[in-house]
Amino acid sequence: MLEKEKEALARRIAGEIALSSDPGKTMRKWREIFGISQTELAEHLGVSSSVISDYEGGRRKSPGAATIKKFVEALLEIDEKRGGNVIKAFSRTIGVELPTSAILDIREFAIPVTIAELVEAVKGEVMTRKDELERRIYGYTVVDSIKAILEMSSEEFLKLYGWTTERALVFTKVSTGRSPMIAVRVQGLKPAVVVVHGVKKLDELAVRLAEKEKIPLVVSHAENENELISGLRALVEKSERTA
Missing domain, CATH: 1.10.260.40 (lambda repressor-like DNA-binding domains)
Incomplete structure (x- = not known):
């Protein structure tokens, strides 16, 4: 096989x-x-x-x-x-070009980090599954939510997970959080944590879906995408120094 x-x-x-x-x-x-x-x-x-x-x-x-x-x-x-x-x-990751127009950043950690460390890096607020903050993750993918949801096929969406679902999917340009959580639910594979950035008012449906799927949902309060990604890359560097 x-x-x-x-x-x-x-x-x-x-x-x-x-x-x-x-x-x-x-x-x-x-x-x-x-x-x-x-x-x-x-x-x-x-x-x-x-x-x-x-x-x-x-x-x-x-x-x-x-x-x-x-x-x-x-x-x-x-x-x-x-x-x-x-x-x-x-x-699924071998010899495949990812839809780079939707992906803003994708990294693996040299050694795994906890969801709690990720939350701190993105200036996040945990909305669901606060009991899972010590769960370890192995990477993250930052995607433009509008391009990801409107332009990517189901097969392309699955490739956002790289070689493990034990990672964070970070969605930018999010207004309510509903669409990213619906997209995650219908794809079958579940990330270890979902981070949404740009939320004006979090939709209650997004929270209910996260609870139903047993996925920690985090709202990032980083000022902009650059600050969001800088925080994540600093976490990568920290993991490399620790490795």
Whole structure:
């Protein structure tokens, strides 16, 4: 299944771990992207959970090529047994030109950040699911809501998620928040958090949809799009310094 895509993803993961200044943190990041627990990964590899924990916590020396290979193969094998959702998501990003006129910025974090950190970066106000602020996300996509909703096809919209839905979708030029939440609901895939910018009066339907879909909805009070994106990029830089 998707052999070329699987090979490309394996090279990406292995390369990130090998080149990382903190391989353990990078291993944890990818394990969490695949949604695999330390226990499940340890059982698949035939080691104790403490071994995985020690690598991720930096208590063991940096993994060698053989260890990285086994780690990557385990992630992919477990994902395939579950239906290959991560591999399929990654395959959608290969060789595809995104609708750049709608995308204002798209970045991945070197290490995951919490929704709470994202909220601070965008000068946000949390409207729903305040109990999920410690949830970790792996990237963000900032889109012009008018172009995204009016011009993008369903297939193009799905590509806003990159290789993981555990990210923030940030919509600009939003007046009430209703249209972005409707668009998110009908697409099937759900982001970890939705941020809306430019809201004059938040529509109650947007709030109800966010609650129904169990998605934290955040209203950004950044003065303009430049300030919004600058805050997000500063968060990327912070994650790179921490990595």
